[in-house]
Amino acid sequence: MNRQSYNILEDVISKSGIWTALEVVGDSIYLDFEHVQLYNPSEGKCSDSIHDSRISIRFADNSLFSILYNDKEDIGFLKNTHGLDNNFLIEFSKKLDCSKFKFQNLGFINDLYMEFENELIFLDNFKDESGENVPDFILSFTSDDIAICVGGNSLNVFNDFESLSDYDILELSNKWVRYYLEYWRKKGTELELPYDPLCEESLLDL
Secondary structure (H helix, E strand, C coil): CCHHHHHHHHHHHHCCCEEEEEEEECCEEEEEEEEECCCCCCCCCCCCCCCCEEEEEEEECCCEEEEEECCHHHHHHHHHHCCCCCCEEEEEEEECCCCCEEECCHHHHHHHHHHCCEEEEEECCCCCCCCCCCCCEEEEEEECCEEEEEEECEEEEECCCCECCHHHHHHHHHHHHHHHHHHHHHCCCCCCCCCCHHHHHCCCCC
């Protein structure tokens, strides 16, 4: 994945996205998000919005995953993981902090470790004593008074249909922007598009 794709994903996920699920299966970690500003051509019945996407980000191979927190009640949503060994799925709805969703940013991770007092480690392959065993792909973000650090040597991004390439990410982002502009251009006219709460709530930096 190239730097442009990282930048796009940081933007389209954190601006209006909701973190909805966490799944750990062996060495694979899945993070699911809804209300992502990547164009979805079908009108989703499970979404409050019309043309936004649901995506899943998977990290695997030499994976790491930990949650940083200050107060124990902030990680109460994890209570369903007890007794499920290393494999579990939790569904929830947690807001993201815009501009605090970063790929490949060790400086941001270091800042998070200064901000939060406690760490709950699920998978710990971040580095060995030589400091060389660092995963190729790293993501960190904040959500509802906690921070997430996740990584692995394999990274895939999926929508409802397929794994997304760099080209797909750019194309779907551009299509959503064009749809957003069309939505507001036709607002209040005879050609007005169906109400879309994500368009109504989102302000794009164009």
